[in-house]
Amino acid sequence: RENVCIFGTGDFGRSLGLKMLQCGYSVVFGSRNPRTSRLLPNGAEVLSYSEAAQKSDIILIAIHREHYEFLTELIEVLKGKILVDVSNNLKINQYPESNAEYLAQLVPGAHVVKAFNTISAWALQSGALDASRQVFICGNDSKAKQRVVDIVRTLGLTPLDRGSLSAATEIENYPLQLFPMWRFPFYLSAALCLFFFIYCVIREVIYPYVQEKEDSTFRMAISIPNRVFPITALTLLALVYLPGVIAAILQLYRGTKYQRFPDWLDHWMLCRKQLGLVALGFAFLHAIYTLVIPIRYYVRWRIRNTTITQVITKKDNPFITSMAWLSDSYVSLGILGFFLFVLLGITSLPSVSNMMNWREFRFVQSKLGYLTLILCTAHTLVYGGRKFLSSSILRWYLPSAYVLALIIPSTVLVIKFILIMPCINKTLMRIRQGWE
Amino acid sequence: RENVCIFGTGDFGRSLGLKMLQCGYSVVFGSRNPRTSRLLPNGAEVLSYSEAAQKSDIILIAIHREHYEFLTELIEVLKGKILVDVSNNLKINQYPESNAEYLAQLVPGAHVVKAFNTISAWALQSGALDASRQVFICGNDSKAKQRVVDIVRTLGLTPLDRGSLSAATEIENYPLQLFPMWRFPFYLSAALCLFFFIYCVIREVIYPYVQEKEDSTFRMAISIPNRVFPITALTLLALVYLPGVIAAILQLYRGTKYQRFPDWLDHWMLCRKQLGLVALGFAFLHAIYTLVIPIRYYVRWRIRNTTITQVITKKDNPFITSMAWLSDSYVSLGILGFFLFVLLGITSLPSVSNMMNWREFRFVQSKLGYLTLILCTAHTLVYGGRKFLSSSILRWYLPSAYVLALIIPSTVLVIKFILIMPCINKTLMRIRQGWE
Amino acid sequence: RENVCIFGTGDFGRSLGLKMLQCGYSVVFGSRNPRTSRLLPNGAEVLSYSEAAQKSDIILIAIHREHYEFLTELIEVLKGKILVDVSNNLKINQYPESNAEYLAQLVPGAHVVKAFNTISAWALQSGALDASRQVFICGNDSKAKQRVVDIVRTLGLTPLDRGSLSAATEIENYPLQLFPMWRFPFYLSAALCLFFFIYCVIREVIYPYVQEKEDSTFRMAISIPNRVFPITALTLLALVYLPGVIAAILQLYRGTKYQRFPDWLDHWMLCRKQLGLVALGFAFLHAIYTLVIPIRYYVRWRIRNTTITQVITKKDNPFITSMAWLSDSYVSLGILGFFLFVLLGITSLPSVSNMMNWREFRFVQSKLGYLTLILCTAHTLVYGGRKFLSSSILRWYLPSAYVLALIIPSTVLVIKFILIMPCINKTLMRIRQGWE
Ligand SMILES: Cc1cc2nc3c(=O)[nH]c(=O)nc-3n(C[C@H](O)[C@H](O)[C@H](O)COP(=O)(O)OP(=O)(O)OC[C@H]3O[C@@H](n4cnc5c(N)ncnc54)[C@H](O)[C@@H]3O)c2cc1C
Ligand SMILES: Cc1cc2nc3c(=O)[nH]c(=O)nc-3n(C[C@H](O)[C@H](O)[C@H](O)COP(=O)(O)OP(=O)(O)OC[C@H]3O[C@@H](n4cnc5c(N)ncnc54)[C@H](O)[C@@H]3O)c2cc1C
Ligand SMILES: Cc1cc2nc3c(=O)[nH]c(=O)nc-3n(C[C@H](O)[C@H](O)[C@H](O)COP(=O)(O)OP(=O)(O)OC[C@H]3O[C@@H](n4cnc5c(N)ncnc54)[C@H](O)[C@@H]3O)c2cc1C
Ligand SMILES: NC(=O)c1ccc[n+]([C@@H]2O[C@H](COP(=O)([O-])OP(=O)(O)OC[C@H]3O[C@@H](n4cnc5c(N)ncnc54)[C@H](OP(=O)(O)O)[C@@H]3O)[C@@H](O)[C@H]2O)c1
Ligand SMILES: NC(=O)c1ccc[n+]([C@@H]2O[C@H](COP(=O)([O-])OP(=O)(O)OC[C@H]3O[C@@H](n4cnc5c(N)ncnc54)[C@H](OP(=O)(O)O)[C@@H]3O)[C@@H](O)[C@H]2O)c1
Ligand SMILES: NC(=O)c1ccc[n+]([C@@H]2O[C@H](COP(=O)([O-])OP(=O)(O)OC[C@H]3O[C@@H](n4cnc5c(N)ncnc54)[C@H](OP(=O)(O)O)[C@@H]3O)[C@@H](O)[C@H]2O)c1
Ligand SMILES: CCCCCCCCCCCCCCCC(=O)OC[C@H](COP(=O)(O)O)OC(=O)CCCCCCCCCCCCCCC
Ligand SMILES: CCCCCCCCCCCCCCCC(=O)OC[C@H](COP(=O)(O)O)OC(=O)CCCCCCCCCCCCCCC
Ligand SMILES: CCCCCCCCCCCCCCCC(=O)OC[C@H](COP(=O)(O)O)OC(=O)CCCCCCCCCCCCCCC
Ligand code: HEM
Ligand code: HEM
Ligand code: HEM
Incomplete structure (x- = not known):
């Protein structure tokens, strides 16, 4: 002993x-x-x-x-x-x-x-x-x-x-330590949520009340969260890929990779994983909130009402193929985007990412990550597509919330698209291989 | 060689x-x-x-x-x-x-x-x-x-x-070995399931048959499992946090932490992880069983029937805001509870829990765990809220199953609430720091 | 230094x-x-x-x-x-x-x-x-x-x-390397998807167009993927368990386990994990595509239409218990199958499988795996049950897609059933313990 x-x-x-x-x-x-x-x-x-x-x-x-x-x-x-x-x-x-x-x-x-x-x-x-x-x-x-x-x-x-x-x-x-890397993503998403929540309450609760004395406070339980969460998710997802784009521009501008990025950019790049996972959390909530839509009292009541009104007024109810196309395809895009999103989440589990080499990890996180962003942006675009330019969607000059949600993702995608054009990409590649 | x-x-x-x-x-x-x-x-x-x-x-x-x-x-x-x-x-x-x-x-x-x-x-x-x-x-x-x-x-x-x-x-x-730690949770949950299944069959299949010769055996495929599973999940979740509360009372009573807990309590505390994960499994089943509700033949038939009856009887169908509030908020509470539940599950993956320090792990498992329990209990309470005290819910003197489901969770939450009151908590903290 | x-x-x-x-x-x-x-x-x-x-x-x-x-x-x-x-x-x-x-x-x-x-x-x-x-x-x-x-x-x-x-x-x-083990499963599933997609397009888009000039192209967004994905999932799942069955027959036939399997069988057996996970991915997509059914424009339109027609024609709408049984039980089987499927997925996370011993891993992967296959096959069988033998399901002599989907799983299950019969199983066990 x-x-x-x-x-x-x-x-x-x-x-x-x-x-x-x-x-x-x-x-x-x-x-x-x-x-x-x-x-x-x-x-x-x-x-x-x-x-x-x-x-x-x-x-x-x-x-x-x-x-x-x-x-x-x-x-x-x-x-x-x-x-x-x-x-x-x-x-x-x-x-x-x-x-x-x-x-x-x-x-x-x-x-x-x-x-x-x-x-x-x-x-x-x-x-x-x-x-x-x-x-x-x-x-x-x-x-x-x-x-x-x-x-x-x-x-x-x-x-x-x-x-x-x-x-x-x-x-x-x-x-x-208590989750040091999760702090910035957490506060950021809390702020985004709060902002969009208030925005939506103004548009969907206060506006109808002021205009038509309609009590739609109950929307704050599901309808509004189901706007706020996906919008936050999409914004956060775009913010995951924004620093990479900024970094590339900086490298192109400086002509070298041997100069340190500014501190804020460095920190931002290091907490992209956490940003992405928080975004996944919100997307998950959006998915479930969406799937419970048909069991909501309000939705059932509305559907019943529409049917009854239609019976009573004897109005015809033609099937519009383009509507079916639009509605089915935005949902389909959302599902595929969500699937890839979950895949990104699974590959960031330490035990799974440990089994991958650098090339595989970059393939999943960078290639599939951009694909996820594209799918989710397209999902929102097609969802809004029908009513995008109609002015009736402005209430007190405020556009629908999803219009705001589209700004950052579209910007990121457009810049990325420019960056991968052969001429620019070649310069970038040389810089990244250590050339000046 | x-x-x-x-x-x-x-x-x-x-x-x-x-x-x-x-x-x-x-x-x-x-x-x-x-x-x-x-x-x-x-x-x-x-x-x-x-x-x-x-x-x-x-x-x-x-x-x-x-x-x-x-x-x-x-x-x-x-x-x-x-x-x-x-x-x-x-x-x-x-x-x-x-x-x-x-x-x-x-x-x-x-x-x-x-x-x-x-x-x-x-x-x-x-x-x-x-x-x-x-x-x-x-x-x-x-x-x-x-x-x-x-x-x-x-x-x-x-x-x-x-x-x-x-x-x-x-x-x-x-x-x-073949899953030694999973045995007790498995048998316990099997017993709970069986009990609640029989209980629900009596209330929802045998009772209507005896009283009204109504054949509702088909309820055993989805409706009853979708009562049994969430109730088992909620009970198991409460049983995860019950031993901690019992242990605290014991420590307070004895005035020391340097005395071993009785064996049953020790064993119970060591298989809380497994209990919690089994509970998550049942909650997952509940979530999916709930989400398929609107595609069920029976539900579609019932909705169609209500609509038709309403058209025929020309009864009005007013929109009741309080109903919308109640129905939306219990669903919302359930979703948030489920989300935290899944988070607890993810953090108990060995590779994830390995990346956390003791403080972070306790934060997630203890703080967020109680939050999960609160949300899930509130979900059930609000769900039952409307009809809780109406006597018509007694059938053969048997209350609705969810009433039984609420007993253990509420007890745990009440005792925990007492335990974290400053005066008691201070004593407990001193005991836990090794004071007598 | x-x-x-x-x-x-x-x-x-x-x-x-x-x-x-x-x-x-x-x-x-x-x-x-x-x-x-x-x-x-x-x-x-x-x-x-x-x-x-x-x-x-x-x-x-x-x-x-x-x-x-x-x-x-x-x-x-x-x-x-x-x-x-x-x-x-x-x-x-x-x-x-x-x-x-x-x-x-x-x-x-x-x-x-x-x-x-x-x-x-x-x-x-x-x-x-x-x-x-x-x-x-x-x-x-x-x-x-x-x-x-x-x-x-x-x-x-x-x-x-x-x-x-x-x-x-x-x-x-x-x-x-770039996912070498995932390549075969990926190409195989892509091929299966493509085949079944074309098959379904012929049956459900081209056929109605040719026969009745009906434009149902919108089905390609959700309805057809929701046929193709589960069918691919089921086929892949069966292909996970097929090589084990073939190997057993080979061992029985040869009377020894000390002879190498042909190369194709060896390779197939080594990528079963990947096959299984890809199958899980498709099953996941099927689950979500199924859950969004009630929020689709087409489905809502159809339900409304049925109700209105029924009101107008004053046809009775009796509740058929056997329909409720069939519909509820195939959904229930699907959910249970999916649950076990996810469990298989979780246990194949490296950090989880590392915590299991050989006996536990075999229990989950082999026993629960077959149970998953049985549940999923039963789900499809009961789904098709009602219309299985009716000849009206043939369009241009093509049976419904799920009929094709059932071929491999049923074969695997039947052979496995024969293999575990005591007499054969005993011989197999002796061979596997090194006897000749
Ligand atoms: C759900 C989810 C989970 C996630 N999990 C993780 C995770 O586990 N781990 C993780 O790290 N991220 C994770 N992320 C974040 C994100 O997916 C990754 O950071 C991803 O790699 C970013 O891709 P990118 O192409 O923008 O970045 P990068 O390829 O890193 O590019 C960023 C910039 O860095 C510079 N750069 C890159 N490579 C080189 C080079 N070879 N030489 C010189 N300069 C270079 C360039 O300027 C480039 O533009 C996750 C995201 C989500 C949504
Ligand atoms: C989905 C899910 C997953 C889970 N995964 C896990 C898991 O991976 N690992 C796991 O362990 N649990 C897991 N659990 C179980 C549970 O969340 C944890 O055990 C949780 O820590 C219990 O919290 P508690 O506050 O009741 O317990 P504790 O904080 O352990 O308290 C129990 C009692 O122990 C005594 N005690 C605690 N700390 C001290 C101290 N410092 N000094 C003296 N006495 C003390 C006190 O009497 C206290 O009341 C999981 C639960 C769920 C629902
Ligand atoms: C979602 C999902 C996840 C999966 N994850 C994994 C995973 O992580 N890892 C993994 O390996 N598989 C995984 N799989 C694949 C599959 O579940 C396993 O390979 C499973 O073990 C196959 O069971 P089996 O009984 O057919 O195979 P086996 O038991 O391997 O049998 C195959 C054949 O090998 C021979 N054999 C087996 N044992 C012996 C012996 N002792 N002596 C001699 N011959 C023997 C016999 O001929 C037997 O018929 C997964 C599948 C799915 C669907
Ligand atoms: N880049 C990566 O990300 C990475 C990752 C893992 C492994 N590696 C490995 O690391 C090694 C170096 O990679 P690298 O990217 O640094 O390559 P590099 O930029 O091309 O540098 C190679 C260096 O080798 C030296 N060298 C010696 N004799 C040479 C010759 N005859 N011709 C050219 N160069 C000669 C040069 O240094 P001097 O001019 O000072 O003599 C040159 O800078 C390679 O084996 C590579 O596989 C690289
Ligand atoms: N408690 C935990 O969970 C934990 C976890 C990790 C690390 N630690 C570390 O372990 C160490 C001890 O922690 P602890 O919780 O055991 O603390 P503690 O209960 O306060 O005990 C400290 C001990 O230090 C001795 N000591 C020697 N000189 C002392 C002095 N001048 N004043 C006071 N005490 C003196 C005392 O032992 P004698 O009376 O016998 O001389 C006393 O019991 C700390 O460094 C702590 O950071 C503690
Ligand atoms: N099979 C497995 O999967 C496995 C896995 C882990 C550990 N093990 C352990 O490995 C050891 C061997 O297992 P095994 O499956 O190879 O067993 P086995 O097939 O029965 O072989 C045992 C060997 O022991 C030798 N032996 C020496 N004296 C013996 C005696 N008096 N009677 C019988 N055999 C005698 C024999 O070799 P000779 O005829 O050449 O003398 C015989 O072939 C066991 O301890 C087992 O627990 C086996
Ligand atoms: C279903 C859940 C989906 C939503 C939940 C995901 C939200 C994100 C939550 C991650 C929180 C992890 C806390 C980590 C604590 C920590 O510090 O952990 C630290 C570690 C590692 O830190 P390092 O960066 O230092 O290595 O972080 C992690 O390991 C995070 C892993 C998260 C993996 C998420 C996997 C999601 C898989 C989802 C399957 C979902 C299926 C959904 C289908 C419907
Ligand atoms: C979606 C799935 C949700 C339901 C499934 C969860 C049910 C619980 C199943 C866990 C079974 C694990 C068997 C472990 C074998 C074992 O002994 O494993 C032993 C190990 C470790 O044992 P130790 O306690 O000895 O360390 O246990 C584990 O590691 C368990 C990890 C389980 C992690 C569950 C993670 C759930 C993540 C869920 C994402 C869900 C998303 C849902 C979205 C809709
Ligand atoms: C919800 C998601 C479900 C669908 C997603 C699963 C699809 C399969 C995706 C796995 C892809 C992993 C890429 C691996 C890269 C790699 O090479 O990884 C290599 C490693 C290990 O390789 P080795 O075989 O060499 O050990 O593979 C893995 O570790 C794969 C682990 C996959 C675990 C999947 C777990 C699914 C858990 C799901 C919870 C789902 C809940 C759903 C509820 C609604
Ligand atoms: C399971 C997968 C998904 C489904 C079924 C789905 C479905 C839907 C539906 C039905 C709507 C309309 C909601 C309404 O009418 O209020 C919607 C909106 C939206 N979705 Fe998704 N979606 C999914 C995934 C995602 C993902 C992964 C994202 C991005 C991160 C996303 C972003 C959005 C956004 C931004 C909106 C607009 C919110 C608004 O202003 O109303 N969705 N989605
Ligand atoms: C996705 C998240 C969830 C949703 C959408 C949800 C939804 C519902 C719905 C719609 C009901 C009523 C069912 C019926 O009418 O028969 C219900 C009941 C119930 N839920 Fe949930 N729930 C969720 C999560 C949870 C969780 C995590 C728990 C706790 C562990 C839980 C516990 C219960 C209980 C105990 C009942 C009462 C069962 C009964 O007696 O009918 N739920 N839930
Ligand atoms: C969440 C669990 C599941 C649910 C709720 C579910 C539900 C359904 C429903 C409603 C259908 C009929 C679809 C339609 O009318 O077009 C269906 C079909 C089908 N399901 Fe599932 N299912 C589940 C899981 C699974 C799993 C795990 C598998 C196997 C891998 C599977 C395989 C199939 C197949 C092969 C069909 C027939 C596809 C066709 O030809 O239409 N299902 N399922």
């Missing part, structure tokens, strides 16, 4: 100790008050910090960084030992250097390894370890790292080597 | 030998009857066990555990060699110690490594290796393990180091 | 150098014209090839294979050094031996390691590394490989050891 020492008898120290005992290690705790320490797992020994340190050549420091100073008194005992830094901070980049590097400075003779900070005490105790089985490890001494890797593996966790101790800052920031 | 020895010329031995030959190894088989062994891959040598053992320092024991005894005769020859135990058993925990540990006892001088038992002979032969490219490896000698890891990699398989030989029991049980 | 040398100041050399500088390496470029090299990252040194080589014991050869010969002049300097071959070719299997092996021949004293060829220069520069974070590595010297693995990890990429240098051919071909 291998000996392991844990400094600190707090929540994390205890949980780690318990787990290690269960996995066959023999555990010695170091504590300020070895006598009064309570709640420790059965079978563990508790000694003072300096005594405990002598029992093992590997020591897990389960203490907050703020209390590390006392370790300087133990420099002699800790010489040549492996110190595992498990600490987290309360804020991202709270200190100039990482906790692990700080520890390495404090105890220069020891081999510091960063590990375990991504695991929560409760997860260790309860055994439910989804989403956190990964332990990032870094350190300058590869033998020390290997020892820690072995322990991690024995505890049933997944070690992931991240290189030298300079990676500690990143590892310490990791557990504090 | 490296030399490898395989003991046993059975199905697995042959397959392994063939694969190794293809990957550039030179293979020597050990057999009881080296002369009469047939079907061996071309290029392999066959010798007696003791002769074969001398040809290589790594020996794969492709023999059933029951016949291991004869290896004791070869102790001398096997000294210092690497023995790879590939054996499986017929039942989980069939023997007190694992096969690999038994082998290590029999041949104390050898380095025993457990490997390859998760791969099937046929998969090796046919090359179709989905779901089984992973080879779990364990052993006490790390050099021996490294040798096996190299072989595994050369064969195109994925080695996974599981630590010391004591992990062999688990590795041997692994290929015998 | 570790020293690394890069030969070649082209696009890839520069990108790699930049990335390495950012990650803390000190970089020396080797170039034909060290004076005139432009665009190099700041902080890098540029020397002649032979001078640069002396600066580091690890050299990345960022040069096209065609220009390798000059390295023979540097044999002395390169002795004992680690040469990393990053090169790609323009075509699969362009040269008899791999570039890395060719390099190893040219510079016999060096340790050649293949790496980095799957990463694109632009990905390195822009930091967007989806789908390409994996660096396959192979080489004969394990210490040299370890060095490269460390560098790969420090650059934030994922090293994947593929064994000895003989794996280089495969690694070099990898980035040139």
